[in-house]
Amino acid sequence: MNKVVTRFAPSPTGHLHIGGARTAIFCWLLARHFGGEFHLRIEDTDLLRSKQEYTDSILASMRWLGLDWDGPLNYQTQRTELYNSYVDKLLETGHAYWCSCTPEEVEAMREKARAQGLKPRYNGCCRERNLGPGEGHCVRLKAPQAGKVVFDDMVKGRIAVDVSELDDMVIRRADGMPTYNMAVVVDDYEMGITHVIRGDDHVSNTPRQILIYEALGLPVPTFGHVPMILGPDRQKLSKRHGARAVIEYQNDGLLPQALVNYLVRLGWSHGDQEIFTREELIKFFDGTSLNPAAAAFDPAKLEWINAHFMREMPLDELATLVRPFVEKAGLPADVADDKLAALCHMFRERAGDLKALAESFRPLLVGADELVYDEKACAKNLTDAGKAHLNAVAERFAACDPFDAPGLEAALHGYIEGNGLKFKDVAPALRTALMGFMGGPHLPEIMAFLGKDASLARIRRAAGM
């Protein structure tokens, strides 16, 4: 096989959304699997809606997802002359012609066809008129008048479209600008693209683009049109259901490897494997096993995958990733690395993302006077008996030297068993005293983290409440 070259061609009219991200991931993986190239092209011809800030944001999201690209970035707005040189070639070879029909005339033709129950299309009126350039003249492709355009889609299988469905499309507008389909064909050819994977909202453009390739005598790439991502209700994915920009997931504390893993499984499978390392994805993704049925977005599964990666990653790495979220939550920014790693160790089993993980640290990072006590937990657990246990057990803890988790564990159980008590007689009061509510990790671990002074201060404070 020739070298596989793919591309991702976003329009910078917004941030990178998850649908686009999935397309980019598929293109990137196919190129990496075959040791080929992955290119990036910015389709910025919509001058009104395209913005540099969106290009920057898309690039930042690509980097965050780890989707590196080869070669320079191409901007379509910088390539108008190139596109028009191909239009000129088509004119020279008789595969295109000048057309003087006004938009109103074309609309009238369409209207007439509609009235006759036919497909609304340009009627080819200027095909044989041999017009040249002139005010208001556009250039149209001289499309074949019979036959079918057939291609084997990587996702949808064989697609055949009768050319009677396609009229002589405009390839250069009257203002001299090449049209979208023309630009895409020239770009994909010039960039040496062998596989075009894109959203299936573009599938109707493909037969038109194939006609342009054929008229230019260029090799037609392989196409793959991936179905859109649906919401959990199998309707169009809405913002409420996760149709969000990659940057929003990043800000919420998702891990890029989790988002990649999740998105890649929306429309592709490798047996029933759910979790992949990046190396495995590259190894297994060969452009087959792409599902033609639309997949539904499942936020719970995304969180499950993210929690998995948070649990599996080295603690110091997790601590580095969670630090900005700790700061954003307004918690002390100067927590030492090892302390942050210890917090990650204690809380990561329970958090779905970095933001939630950082927030779960709050009770242990604020001073005793800032600790928020849950009223119900206090009323239920800080009873007279509970307070008496707190005072008594505090004496045992005070004697712990070193003040570490195994010693504290032994002291706690020594107190419980020595007094013929049960764990539930003492633990809820202790947990409420230390955390402010009935949650959080193992009690001795909490105390070891807080240290002797802070632990005893919290216990004695609760005992006096």
Ligand code: GLU
């Ligand atoms: N710029 C198009 C889009 O953002 C992509 C077109 C293509 O991949 O050919 O939908």
